[in-house]
Amino acid sequence: MALGPANAFAQSYQSVVNDISDLILIHRYPEAQARLNALQRQYPAATDLQFQELVLLFTWIDDYGIADSLNRAFRSKVDAVVTSANRDLARNPNDARALFYKGSALAYRALYRSYVEGIGRNIGSLLSDASTGMEALEKARVVDPTFADPLIAIGKYKHWKSKKLPWPFATAQEGRDGIRMLEQAVRMGVLSDGGAEQTLAWIYMSERRYDDAIALVQPYVAKYPASRFFLEIVARAYQEKGDYVRAGALFGRIMNGLSPDERARPFVVMKYERWIAKLRLQQGRRDEACEIARKLRSLNYAGVHRDWLDRKMEEVHRIERQACR
Numbered sequence: 001m002a003l004g005p006a007n008a009f010a011q012s013y014q015s016v017v018n019d020i021s022d023l024i025l026i027h028r029y030p031e032a033q034a035r036l037n038a039l040q041r042q043y044p045a046a047t048d049l050q051f052q053e054l055v056l057l058f059t060w061i062d063d064y065g066i067a068d069s070l071n072r073a074f075r076s077k078v079d080a081v082v083t084s085a086n087r088d089l090a091r092n093p094n095d096a097r098a099l100f101y102k103g104s105a106l107a108y109r110a111l112y113r114s115y116v117e118g119i120g121r122n123i124g125s126l127l128s129d130a131s132t133g134m135e136a137l138e139k140a141r142v143v144d145p146t147f148a149d150p151l152i153a154i155g156k157y158k159h160w161k162s163k164k165l166p167w168p169f170a171t172a173q174e175g176r177d178g179i180r181m182l183e184q185a186v187r188m189g190v191l192s193d194g195g196a197e198q199t200l201a202w203i204y205m206s207e208r209r210y211d212d213a214i215a216l217v218q219p220y221v222a223k224y225p226a227s228r229f230f231l232e233i234v235a236r237a238y239q240e241k242g243d244y245v246r247a248g249a250l251f252g253r254i255m256n257g258l259s260p261d262e263r264a265r266p267f268v269v270m271k272y273e274r275w276i277a278k279l280r281l282q283q284g285r286r287d288e289a290c291e292i293a294r295k296l297r298s299l300n301y302a303g304v305h306r307d308w309l310d311r312k313m314e315e316v317h318r319i320e321r322q323a324c325r
Contacts, residue, residue, distance in 0.1 A: 013043070016035065017039070017048070017049075017052065019035065020032050020035050020052060020056075021192065021193060022193075024056050024059055025193070025194065025227045025229065026227050027063060027226075027227070027259075029056060029059070029063075032056050033053075033056060036049060040053075045084070045087075047081065047084040047085050047088055047098060048101065050080050050081045050101070051101040051104065053077055054074070054077045054078060054105055054108060055108075055192075057070055057077055058074065058108055058111075058112065061074060061112075061305075062308070063228075063268070064265060064268060064304075065301075065304040065305055065312075066304065067112075067115070067116055067305035067308060068303065068304075068305050069303065074112060075109070078105050078108065078109045081101055081102065081104075081105035082102050082105050082106065084101070085098040085099070085101045085105070086098075086102065094143045095143075096141075096143040096147050097140075097147075099137065099143065100136075100137060100140045103132075103136030103137035103139075103140065103150065103153065104133065104137065105133070106129055106130070106132050107130060107133035107134070107137070107157060110126050110127075110129040110130035113125075113126055113129065114126055115308070116305065116307055118307075119164065119165075123165070123169070127169065130157060134153075134154060137150035137153055137154050138150070138154065141154075148184065148188035148189060148190050148196070149190045149191055149192065149195075151181045151182065151184055151185035151196070152185050152190065152192075152196050152199055154178070154181055155177075155178040155179065155180075155181030155185065155199075155200075156178065156199050156203070158174040158178030158181065159174070159175045159178030159182075159206075160178075161174055162175030162176075162178065163175065163206070178203070179200070179203060182196055182200040182203065183200065185200075186200060186216070193220075194217075194220045194224070194229075194230065197217055197220060198217065198220070198230065198233070200216060201213040201216045201217045201233045202233065205233065205236060205237060205240070208240070210237040210238075211237075213234075213237045214233075214234050214237045217230045217233050217234060218234065221234055226257060228257070231250055231253060231254050232254065235247050235251050235254065235275070236275065238250065239275065239278070239279060239282075242282075244279050244282055244283055247275075247279060248276070251272055251275055251276050254272050255273070266296075266300060266301050266304075267304045267308070267309065269296075269299070270299065270301075270312060270313070271312055273292055273296055274292075274293075274296060274316050274319065276292060277292035277293045277296070277319045277323070278315065278319055280292065280323075281322060281323050286323045286324075287323075289319055290319075290320065290323035290324040292319075293316050293317075293319045293320040293324065294320060294324065296313075296316050297317070
């Protein structure tokens with residue numbers, strides 16, 4: 001995250017901001033929100049805090065599937081970030097950080113809308129939203145070529161387009177360019193600890209570069225042992241490599257690390273147990289795989305947004321069809 005107000009307390013301010021980022025990485029969202037609220041009362045005009053809250057809300061929604069309950073807060077926060085960034089840009093049109101916050105907020109909104117509204121009929125509107133964000137991010141890079149954080153969203157967007165959109169909206173070359181941009185962000189270093197690595201690792205996974213994904217995030221597994229974000233990447237990579245014993249141990253570690261609140265959330269449990277069910281199927285233990293899949297299908301997912309649920313349950317249904325014959 002960016003440094004806050006330039007005063008004698010800047011170092012202390014940044015220390016608190018970093019602590020909040022760490023809380024988000026280890027899924028302690030209410031605590032992160034409380035710390036943010038306290039800091040925002042002291043610095044109500046700080047655009048970086050507005051943006052950090054947006055990151056918190058999107059991560060919280062994506063992790064728990066709770067787009068319905070946090071929808072209004074998320075959309076309102078996008079507007080707040082853009083408004084605050086525009087105010088900063090009115091004072092200095094070449095403020096690279098303000099351009100980054102504005103562009104990233106619009107990119108988050110486009111990604112969020114692609115989930116809750118779907119792409120289909122909204123493709124023009126979504127691309128317009130995303131393109132406006134990309135323009136701000138690219139300008140941030142022009143203004144400050146040493147500032148690598150904009151490369152994360154730009155690279156992710158290019159790769160996403162290459163996989164999700166048909167020609168002429170996207171090309172395979174854009175996907176390759178996106179990977180190179182993310183690799184550049186990793187080399188240069190970014191403000192969000194592990195942000196570039198996590199994004200790039202999932203892209204490596206989609207490209208079947210499993211060893212690269214493991215090597216990239218393994219240091220963050222050691223640094224943030226309570227974070228499911230990094231553990232899941234390594235577990236899934238070993239599973240895809242056919243190392244079912246190591247993958248099973250890592251998924252077990254994830255499940256054992258769930259808090260009581262997370263264990264009470266069927267969506268969170270299902271996200272990881274579906275892969276355990278697949279492991280059992282891959283190991284030839286079809287009865288166990290069938291039992292897990294049927295249990296997951298029977299859970300009460302009230303409060304989970306349909307899109308988040310459907311995307312995860314596709315794997316459960318696939319396993320059930322294969323294991324329960």
